[in-house]
Amino acid sequence: MGKFIRLKKGFTINLAGKAASKVVEIEQPDTFVIKPTDFHGTYMPKPVVKEGDTVKAGSPLFHDKRHESIIYSAPVSGEVVEIKRGEKRKLLEIKILADKKVEYETFKKYTISEIANLSAAALKEQLLASGVWPNLIERPFGVVADPGVTPKAIHISAFDTHPLAPDYSVLYKGQDQYFQVGVDILKKFTSGNVHINTHATSEISTLFSQVKGAEVNKFSGPHPVGCVGVQIHHLDPINKGQIVWTIAPAGVIQIGKLFLNGIYDASKLVALTGSEVKNPQYYKTYTGASVKKFLQDNLKQDHVRVISGNPLTGTSVGKEGHIGFFDQQISVLPEGDYAEFVGWITPGERKLSFHRAIGLFSFLSPGKERVVDTNTHGEPRAFVQSGIFEQVVPMDILPTHLLKSILAEDIDEMEALGIYEVIEEDLALCEFVDVSKHKVQEILREGLELVQQS
Amino acid sequence: MEFIKHQIEKIKPNFEKGGKWEKHYYSFEALETFLFAPATTNGIKGAQIRDAIDLKRLMMTVIISMVPCLLFGMWNVGHQHFLAIGQSASFMDKFWIGVVQVMPIVVVSYGVGLGIEFVFATFRRHPVNEGFLVTGMLIPLVMPPDVPLWQVGLATAFAVIIGKEAFGGTGMNVMNVALTARAFLYFAYPTDISGSVWTYIGDAKAVAGYSGATPLSLAADAATAGTNVVASLNSFGAGWNEGVFSFWNMFMGIMPGCIGETSTLMCLVGAFILVATGAGSWKVIVSVFGGAYAMGLLLNLIGGNAFVEMPAHYHLVIGGLAFGAVFMATDPVTASQTETGKWIYGALIGIFTVMIRVFNPAYPEGIMLAILLMNVFAPLIDYFVVSANKKRRLQRATV
Numbered sequence: 001m002g003k004f005i006r007l008k009k010g011f012t013i014n015l016a017g018k019a020a021s022k023v024v025e026i027e028q029p030d031t032f033v034i035k036p037t038d039f040h041g042t043y044m045p046k047p048v049v050k051e052g053d054t055v056k057a058g059s060p061l062f063h064d065k066r067h068e069s070i071i072y073s074a075p076v077s078g079e080v081v082e083i084k085r086g087e088k089r090k091l092l093e094i095k096i097l098a099d100k101k102v103e104y105e106t107f108k109k110y111t112i113s114e115i116a117n118l119s120a121a122a123l124k125e126q127l128l129a130s131g132v133w134p135n136l137i138e139r140p141f142g143v144v145a146d147p148g149v150t151p152k153a154i155h156i157s158a159f160d161t162h163p164l165a166p167d168y169s170v171l172y173k174g175q176d177q178y179f180q181v182g183v184d185i186l187k188k189f190t191s192g193n194v195h196i197n198t199h200a201t202s203e204i205s206t207l208f209s210q211v212k213g214a215e216v217n218k219f220s221g222p223h224p225v226g227c228v229g230v231q232i233h234h235l236d237p238i239n240k241g242q243i244v245w246t247i248a249p250a251g252v253i254q255i256g257k258l259f260l261n262g263i264y265d266a267s268k269l270v271a272l273t274g275s276e277v278k279n280p281q282y283y284k285t286y287t288g289a290s291v292k293k294f295l296q297d298n299l300k301q302d303h304v305r306v307i308s309g310n311p312l313t314g315t316s317v318g319k320e321g322h323i324g325f326f327d328q329q330i331s332v333l334p335e336g337d338y339a340e341f342v343g344w345i346t347p348g349e350r351k352l353s354f355h356r357a358i359g360l361f362s363f364l365s366p367g368k369e370r371v372v373d374t375n376t377h378g379e380p381r382a383f384v385q386s387g388i389f390e391q392v393v394p395m396d397i398l399p400t401h402l403l404k405s406i407l408a409e410d411i412d413e414m415e416a417l418g419i420y421e422v423i424e425e426d427l428a429l430c431e432f433v434d435v436s437k438h439k440v441q442e443i444l445r446e447g448l449e450l451v452q453q454s
Numbered sequence: 455m456e457f458i459k460h461q462i463e464k465i466k467p468n469f470e471k472g473g474k475w476e477k478h479y480y481s482f483e484a485l486e487t488f489l490f491a492p493a494t495t496n497g498i499k500g501a502q503i504r505d506a507i508d509l510k511r512l513m514m515t516v517i518i519s520m521v522p523c524l525l526f527g528m529w530n531v532g533h534q535h536f537l538a539i540g541q542s543a544s545f546m547d548k549f550w551i552g553v554v555q556v557m558p559i560v561v562v563s564y565g566v567g568l569g570i571e572f573v574f575a576t577f578r579r580h581p582v583n584e585g586f587l588v589t590g591m592l593i594p595l596v597m598p599p600d601v602p603l604w605q606v607g608l609a610t611a612f613a614v615i616i617g618k619e620a621f622g623g624t625g626m627n628v629m630n631v632a633l634t635a636r637a638f639l640y641f642a643y644p645t646d647i648s649g650s651v652w653t654y655i656g657d658a659k660a661v662a663g664y665s666g667a668t669p670l671s672l673a674a675d676a677a678t679a680g681t682n683v684v685a686s687l688n689s690f691g692a693g694w695n696e697g698v699f700s701f702w703n704m705f706m707g708i709m710p711g712c713i714g715e716t717s718t719l720m721c722l723v724g725a726f727i728l729v730a731t732g733a734g735s736w737k738v739i740v741s742v743f744g745g746a747y748a749m750g751l752l753l754n755l756i757g758g759n760a761f762v763e764m765p766a767h768y769h770l771v772i773g774g775l776a777f778g779a780v781f782m783a784t785d786p787v788t789a790s791q792t793e794t795g796k797w798i799y800g801a802l803i804g805i806f807t808v809m810i811r812v813f814n815p816a817y818p819e820g821i822m823l824a825i826l827l828m829n830v831f832a833p834l835i836d837y838f839v840v841s842a843n844k845k846r847r848l849q850r851a852t853v
Binding site for chain 2: 357359436
């Protein structure tokens with residue numbers, strides 16, 4: 001039996017522009033991009049294609065020097081039109097001009113009973129070769145999983161509590177069979193359990209409730225309860241020297257499809273959300289899609305920020321940008337580059353705040369959906385220990401002390417204070433509520449990299 | 455509005471890198487961000503949206519929580535003035551006397567403090583922090599109404615330079631800056647901070663029988679003389695201000711004392727604002743009061759002299775305990791930074807306040823010393839709380 005865990009701390013950011021439960025199919029975008037920067041811990045990504053090469057869905061695009069066996073492959077078939085590099089020739093993105101009809105590399109197909117008899121090694125081999133592997137994320141550090149280790153458990157968060165998050169019952173409708181096969185395969189990789197962490201109060205889709213062979217746990221509380229790191233902390237925390245894997249349901253489904261259908265199927269639903277979108281809804285597309293076609297004639301105004309992912313942890317990609325590897329959401333928010341006269345004291349029920357300081361009344365109507373822009377609402381200042389971080393981190397971790405130890409580059413202290421248990425998304429709310437406007441997620445990643453290199 | 459914005463944009467290049475007033479960039483930044491919340495947007499990666507709070511608003515919240523104490527203090531300065539000189543006066547007359555007496559102290563405190571802040575910000579090249587907006591208001595509130603202005607200026611300068619900037623500026627200071635200013639006066643000019651300084655008398659003549667004694671000094675005297683503290687408090691002021699030190703009068707704060715700290719009631723109003731807005735820690739406030747009351751009760755049980763036997767609830771309304779608990783102990787920089795630590799920190803402040811009051815007649819104002827002492831020990835408390843957190847993690851690893 002799974003556990004039932006109730007959390008109190010946190011803050012659910014309720015924004016306007018949630019996607020309606022409607023799936024739309026439009027003409028597929030022209031270009032798709034895979035960005036090595038989406039994968040933490042890649043050390044020296046090296047392309048295996050040249051500009052002008054043609055690829056199929058599942059053909060290798062690049063691999064990384066840290067683990068050469070891990071292949072990162074093309075989500076769609078087409079022509080490699082651009083290999084973009086940045087400073088020091090760092091590989092930034094590989095762009096594919098897609099064919100009208102996707103052609104697939106073929107991998108070996110299995111029946112369910114055959115899969116049951118496959119060894120972990122054989123399963124890993126096909127996952128690595130097809131490019132499905134990078135869906136597996138290793139904690140600590142939130143990097144692509146090392147195929148050579150056996151994690152003590154694998155965790156799957158079955159809901160998303162980020163602002164404007166897509167509804168998993170829409171995203172994964174009808175994928176039950178693939179999900180089940182994916183879970184069966186994952187079980188062979190771990191010495192412990194596969195945990196599926198569901199939301200206690202909302203309706204759970206059959207995908208998660210009917211699954212066999214996994215621990216189904218229940219969680220309730222405000223965001224970040226949906227973050228898998230928070231869930232792990234309460235179920236079976238990561239200690240020094242231990243390794244846990246996490247994977248999104250989309251990745252589990254891809255694993256199932258790889259073995260049942262013999263292809264790397266990167267098709268997915270993406271939620272187009274945000275207050276500036278005319279028709280927020282779901283679109284059917286593939287990993288790495290260009291956002292351009294979804295936004296066409298679908299924006300209320302022009303001065304917007306287009307984010308791949310959610311507004312709390314996402315990346316601004318621009319109107320011509322592409323969706324990140326792990327993202328299933330595009331958020332479009334008003335750009336906030338305006339100066340507000342004495343904006344530090346003007347009252348407003350409209351201004352969203354976790355705080356209740358003078359003039360901030362949003363706490364009076366927590367159920368109201370709000371339009372929030374990208375303004376910083378203040379300027380960077382020295383750390384003030386107001387105890388507010390502690391109110392949005394539902395873990396036995398002292399976020400301020402941890403962040404200070406990172407700023408001091410004290411690796412022993414970071415370890416002792418629990419840096420192994422968190423990645424950016426787990427502390428993203430601290431960045432939101434911070435009075436002094438620190439880049440908490442960036443600081444945390446620097447700390448993780450320091451520990452990793454030590 | 456557009457005009458001001460335009461003017462700021464016009465002079466801005468002078469302060470930016472390479473401009474002729476480049477050195478004064480942070481002074482300019484302070485002014486600019488005061489007028490306009492900046493047009494900056496969040497970075498490409500990470501949080502794309504931010505809470506509407508900023509440090510200025512948080513500090514304003516704290517300042518607003520002090521306004522009841524300030525307004526009441528102004529009226530009370532006038533009220534005590536007319537009582538001491540034996541005249542009756544209207545509400546507005548009293549309030550006006552208070553305004554005239556208090557405002558210069560506020561101006562000196564802000565002027566000196568902010569001046570030093572700007573100088574340090576310019577030389578050290580860091581933004582001017584809003585923390586002093588609160589300190590600059592706290593200092594006048596803990597000053598006696600009749601304090602010479604040069605002493606206010608000197609105390610503020612000492613507190614900001616030695617108490618704060620020497621430690622690295624806002625956020626790095628170990629001891630509460632406003633209390634450092636008060637302690638400086640207390641130890642540097644002990645003869646001035648006693649007697650009639652608690653009441654503004656001015657050029658007028660005090661009535662016969664007037665005395666500048668405070669409840670704390672009365673209690674200490676009673677202890678030496680072996681008389682009942684409550685009785686001597688109740689009988690004080692006979693003839694010119696009878697009942698000034700009765701329990702309820704002290705709770706209301708209609709008595710001589712520092713400008714802003716006489717009224718327990720107004721401090722509680724401030725505490726309500728701080729707690730409701732989340733700007734101050736309720737844990738600290740509750741534990742200071744709780745610690746002081748518990749210590750008072752304990753001493754009542756043990757017994758000894760008259761001060762020890764003073765009913766415990768009197769401790770909560772005499773001296774600056776309420777003001778210290780609400781506005782000084784809750785300073786996020788100098789208080790304990792862990793949530794568990796806040797309980798310990800607050801309770802110890804309460805306990806030490808009562809102990810210093812009762813057992814050390816040389817220093818009647820126990821709250822000031824207790825908070826400064828605990829400011830020094832707060833990092834130690836945090837050290838143990840953080841160590842406990844680390845230990846839990848380590849133990850988990852071995853099982």
